[in-house]
Amino acid sequence: MIHASGDTIAAIATPRGRGGVGVIRISGDAVPSLFGPLLGKRPEPRHASFGGFLDHHGQAIDQGLALYFPAPHSFTGEHVLELHAHGSPVVLDLLLERLIQLECRLARPGEFSERAFLNRKMDLTQAEAIADLIDSATAAAARAAQRSLKGVFSEQIHALVETLIELRLLIEAAIDFSDEEIDFLTEAKVIDQLKAMEKQLASIRSMALKGQRLREGATLVLVGRPNAGKSSLLNRLAGEDRAIVTPIPGTTRDTLREAIQLEGIPLHIIDTAGLRDDATDPVEREGIQRTRAAIAVADVILLMVDDNDVKPDGALIDALPDGIPMIFIHNKIDLSGNAAGRVPSDRGIKVRISLKSGDGIDDLLSVLTHQLGIEPEQEGAFTARRRHLEALEVALSGVLGAQRECQAGSQDLAAEQLRLSQRALSEITGDFSSDDLLGRIFASFCIGK
Ligand SMILES: Nc1nc2c(ncn2[C@@H]2O[C@H](COP(=O)(O)OP(=O)(O)OP(=O)(O)O)[C@@H](O)[C@H]2O)c(=O)[nH]1
Ligand SMILES: [Mg+2]
Structure with a gap:
């Protein structure tokens, strides 16, 4: 069934600015009524037809291609018309004004995708994947978003929901027939299935976590005493001389941010002013303040130490957040003269390197990839968002709760826990979702999407 959205919406779908081509997208019931006044003819469905885009005097504002996708075989499921005009902001604005004259209204951000979702052209993770694909910062993130768009993530969620439904049926049958002898249902069987479910959920969660990293990247903050070699490491990772490196302690005064890629994951590395307590210079003291602010947003802290330094960094470490x-x-x-590579340590992970000779850098990178939970690009990686992870958490805790209740013999409580799990999973794909959630998701998309 096509969702009755009422009005016909229009937006410029290409980025603002000048370009060879600029596309306007129009969706809604009124599209066929635009053909006469706007195109002077009815375009053949799904064929590019060249001609003028007319103003109310019948004069061409511009000329280009019109593409008509009749409902329901279109992106939104409604009648869709695309105008491929010249990419001039002035021309595109004139065309939009003309469309508003013809009773179209400007689309809200994400409104095309929202209509596609409401008309069941795609589920919520797929709609989100389009936004992720457009925003992807690396080739690996783009490939992962493509997989989500194709439905790789949703399929796994759907499979889990199917299993959950079967389990709920089993348990609910046990509640209904609790006075009778039922040999097909043994408690052990349900618990086994719940355990299998827990495993599947945990594995999807770890995939989703990686997917979220692919999308959002991670922030690494370099901290340590002056002269430890923080800026040298930043330059090394960035592959160019971004930060000033000198033998003078306190060289870096401000925080410096560089974007790099590691195994396809976008990383933000922040170089900071060396931390020392006895800094008297007000500029250096301000720098140290900024270092502390950078630490607050770190996903991983890289604490640099001069291997020749005998003074322990205990106080510095203690001051870092847990x-x-x-x-x-x-x-x-x-x-x-110490050997390069990872060394056992009682406090976190420790790697010995030399930025001068390059020894140990590969070890550092492999420790880092491991710490960030990223491996060389995996088959089947898909992008995911924080809200997906939160829903997977809820689903997992429901399955664990159901196990406990089953073991305690409270089958009705177990069934309730599974109901909550199923609801959380359905929120991921949008099979169950509040208007509020949908509003928030689509509002974060850009206009024309
Ligand atoms: N011998 C040797 N010198 C190094 C190595 N890494 C960095 N240095 C030198 O150590 C000095 C300080 O390096 P920086 O990268 O500026 O150190 P920093 O931690 O950024 O220092 P501040 O900005 O002052 O906090 C420079 O003279 C570097 O050339 C190394 O592995 N071996
Ligand atoms: Mg520095």
């Missing part, structure tokens, strides 16, 4: 994973990098082993 709960952020940390990698200790001992630099300058060309001077200390």
Whole structure:
């Protein structure tokens, strides 16, 4: 059934600015009524037809291609018309004004995708995947978004929902027939299935976590005493001399941000002013303040130490916030003579390197990929969002709860837990979703999408 949306919407679908071609997208019931006044003819469905786009005097505002996709075989499921005009912001604005004269209205951000979702042309993860594809920062993220768009993520969720429904039926049957002998249902069987479900959910969650990393990337913050080699590492990772490196302690005053890629994951590396307590210079003190602000947004802290430094960094480490994973990098082993590579440590992960000789850098990168939970691009990787992860958490805790209730013999409570799990999973694909959630998701899309 086509969702009755009422009005016909129009938007410029190509980015603002000048270009060879600019596309206007129109969707809604009124599309066929535009053909006469706007095109002077009825375009053949799904064929490019060349001609003028006419103003109310019948004069051409521009000429280009019109593409008509009759409902329901279109992106939104409604009648869709695309006008491929010249990519001039002035021309495109004139065309939009003309469309408004013809009773179209400007589309809200994400409104085309929203209509596609409401008309069941795609589910919510697929609609989100379009936004992710457009926003993807790396080739790996784009490929992963393509897989979500094709439905790789949704299929897995649908399979889980199917299993959940079967389990609920089993348990609910047990409740209904609890006075009778039912040999097809043994408690052990249900618990086995719940355990299998838990495993599947956990594995999808870890895939989704990687998918979220692919989409959002991670922020690494370089901290340590002055002169440890933080800026040298930033330059090394960026592959160019971005930060000033000198033998003078306190060289870096401000925070410096660089974007790099590691195994297709976008990483933001922040180089900071070296931390020391006895900084008297007000500029350096401000720099140290900024270092602390950068630490607050870190996904991983890279704590750099001069391997030749005998003074322990205990106070510095204690001042760092708990709960952020940390990698200790001992630099300058060309001077200390220690061997390169990962070393066992009682406090976090420790790697010895030399930025001068390059020893140990590969070890550092592999520790980093491991810490970020990313491996060389995986088959089947898909993009995911924070809300998907939250829903998977809820679903998982429901399945764990159901296991506990089953073991305690409370089958009705177990059934309730599974109902909550199923609802959380259905929120991911949009099979169950509040208007509020949908509003928030589509409002974050751009106009024309
Ligand atoms: N021998 C040796 N020197 C290094 C190594 N890494 C960096 N250096 C030198 O150490 C000095 C300080 O390096 P930086 O990268 O500026 O150190 P930093 O931690 O950014 O210092 P601040 O900005 O002052 O906090 C420079 O002279 C570098 O050339 C290394 O592995 N071996
Ligand atoms: Mg520096």
